[in-house]
Amino acid sequence: MIHPHDSAIVRTLGRIVVPVAQLFGFYVLIFGQHGPGGGFVGGVVLAASMILAILIFGVNADDSRLAQIVLHGDGLGLLIFAGVGGLCLIGGGQFLNYTHLEIPALDEPSRHYLGIMLTQIGVAADVAVTGVSIAISLSFEGDEVSHG
Amino acid sequence: MSSNLPILLFLVPFVTGIAMPMLTAKRRSWCGPLAMAAQSLMVVLGIVNLRTVLSEGSIEYALGGWAAPLGIAWIDDPLAAVMVLTVSIIALLTLIYSGVVASSSLDKSMPYYTLILLLVSGLVGIVFAADLFNVFVFLEVVAISAYALVGAAGGSALVYAFRYLLLGSLGATLYLLGVAHLYAVTGTLNMADLAVRLPEIITSTAVAGGLIYIFLGLSIKMALIPLHGWLPDAYASAPGAVTPLLAGTVTKVSLVAWVRIEYSLIAPGIEVGHVPVLVLLEELGVIAALVGGALALIQTDLRRMFAYGGISHVGLILIGVSLGNPTGFAGGLFYLINDAFMQAALFMIAGAMVHYYGARSLNDLRSMQQRSPWLTGTLVIVAIAMVGLPPTGGFFGKWNIVLGALEAQHYLAAFAVVASTLLTLAYFVRILTNWFHQPQTADSEPLVVSRSLSFCLGFVSIAMIALGLLSDSIFEFLLQTGGGV
Numbered sequence: 304m305i306h307p308h309d310s311a312i313v314r315t316l317g318r319i320v321v322p323v324a325q326l327f328g329f330y331v332l333i334f335g336q337h338g339p340g341g342g343f344v345g346g347v348v349l350a351a352s353m354i355l356a357i358l359i360f361g362v363n364a365d366d367s368r369l370a371q372i373v374l375h376g377d378g379l380g381l382l383i384f385a386g387v388g389g390l391c392l393i394g395g396g397q398f399l400n401y402t403h404l405e406i407p408a409l410d411e412p413s414r415h416y417l418g419i420m421l422t423q424i425g426v427a428a429d430v431a432v433t434g435v436s437i438a439i440s441l442s443f444e445g446d447e448v449s450h451g
Numbered sequence: 452m453s454s455n456l457p458i459l460l461f462l463v464p465f466v467t468g469i470a471m472p473m474l475t476a477k478r479r480s481w482c483g484p485l486a487m488a489a490q491s492l493m494v495v496l497g498i499v500n501l502r503t504v505l506s507e508g509s510i511e512y513a514l515g516g517w518a519a520p521l522g523i524a525w526i527d528d529p530l531a532a533v534m535v536l537t538v539s540i541i542a543l544l545t546l547i548y549s550g551v552v553a554s555s556s557l558d559k560s561m562p563y564y565t566l567i568l569l570l571v572s573g574l575v576g577i578v579f580a581a582d583l584f585n586v587f588v589f590l591e592v593v594a595i596s597a598y599a600l601v602g603a604a605g606g607s608a609l610v611y612a613f614r615y616l617l618l619g620s621l622g623a624t625l626y627l628l629g630v631a632h633l634y635a636v637t638g639t640l641n642m643a644d645l646a647v648r649l650p651e652i653i654t655s656t657a658v659a660g661g662l663i664y665i666f667l668g669l670s671i672k673m674a675l676i677p678l679h680g681w682l683p684d685a686y687a688s689a690p691g692a693v694t695p696l697l698a699g700t701v702t703k704v705s706l707v708a709w710v711r712i713e714y715s716l717i718a719p720g721i722e723v724g725h726v727p728v729l730v731l732l733e734e735l736g737v738i739a740a741l742v743g744g745a746l747a748l749i750q751t752d753l754r755r756m757f758a759y760g761g762i763s764h765v766g767l768i769l770i771g772v773s774l775g776n777p778t779g780f781a782g783g784l785f786y787l788i789n790d791a792f793m794q795a796a797l798f799m800i801a802g803a804m805v806h807y808y809g810a811r812s813l814n815d816l817r818s819m820q821q822r823s824p825w826l827t828g829t830l831v832i833v834a835i836a837m838v839g840l841p842p843t844g845g846f847f848g849k850w851n852i853v854l855g856a857l858e859a860q861h862y863l864a865a866f867a868v869v870a871s872t873l874l875t876l877a878y879f880v881r882i883l884t885n886w887f888h889q890p891q892t893a894d895s896e897p898l899v900v901s902r903s904l905s906f907c908l909g910f911v912s913i914a915m916i917a918l919g920l921l922s923d924s925i926f927e928f929l930l931q932t933g934g935g936v
Contacts, residue, residue, distance in 0.1 A: 385469075397515060398515065399514060400515050403516075
């Protein structure tokens, strides 16, 4: 069990750093289309921000609520990924062939853009959930771990 | 839609597995039926896939529409189709069987079913992958699920699961190292592409080293003697409910991965530094077949004995596929399919013995008061199949391996097959004498096993005999896979 940190400096800095880290995580995730970054890295940064919140404020604090909610998302990211792939299958193409991502009123480049973006969001969600689950499992040293 | 069959076969267990926590969040009792429904659907798709492949030829599936060698390709040839069907049938039987013998905590545990479905999807991935790196990814998916499933029994099983994890990770690392070597030299990971580029540079140290690393990594995964150390303890202590799936499929599918690499990358008769590669592999198979059989003979624990039996059969199959002629190749692959069912049957019997009698060792069998006709019947049929008597599939597999060995004039290999058959006979005589030790008295009622267990036992028994009766047609399409030999 991780207890809240008792230093005022750490807590105040945490309040500032955690949202910035989360914003940066989203930036890396979206920017992955145009430069270095993408789903995996973005997911890791998001996970790191939530783990930081857990380390500073404790698992049950209001400030680490996001981490507790995220914990219930086991496999959600993979489902997004497989869902996008499945939509392409329904559209008549191969798995993850974004040309066949059947969404009306979208030309082919936008389909590719949307498809890769959604799969990257899926990857990021999964990496973030996994990171937070590992941190929370480790924090329950010796006690019964029950989630999921 | 039929061209999408490979990915559908992968997605059914995969999506069900990862959606399991959400679908069953309110009702934990739905896990078992949900897993069984997914697995039944997979069996149906597997049959459709086999029919499609047989009538229309192999399917090459380009993921994302990117054609190989740039994109990731899956190949759905007769070998892959029949392996996927075998895996899905054994997984379905294991799920039905686990309803009988699983401890109540395991039976209601959601991660248990998720892990089984992930294991199955990983196995499907290995079988279809036509790309060295994809094989690695799916090997890891299978291995991680298998470690967790072995450790699910708790207690000493955790120690053996951890040892399995260490050795399995070593195997995966060696495999990846080998892949890196080949990639560095050729710049491609696609097997068909590698097959074009490798023959010119096969004598280079990097290629030879890479292939050796790949083989070493996969031999740990397929438990080829002397790298079998993790297997007997892991399978003897894993929960009885999953051992039929683990023993029946995991080592066999790793062997299939090797067969694919061997036959797309290594031309028959090729020599590296004056060492004929296939003959070397065949000698390793000879050692595994003989030593595995001998080790099985001296075991006192029933499940360890069966595990060593499986290890010796890996050697037999390796002999068959390394003979360099189509007869031996098809014989080896046919025996592999049989072995999947035989191992599943053996571990179903062993698990049921623990469940009904608490019997783990051969001596425990002696005190068995009421015998079950279902268990006895299946044991006798599986003994016939393992020893290799007609009309079971085991006979036709071994027969063709021996014929292939004689055709290639490798008499040592032929001798090893026959000798390992004698060793198999010897350890089954030991089991059967203990099994029938207590005379059945007139007033003792036979043990009535549950209906789902008798279904599973009946199904594997029929499968072993049916494979023998249908051996001719199965050979024909396995020969298509080995046509290039």
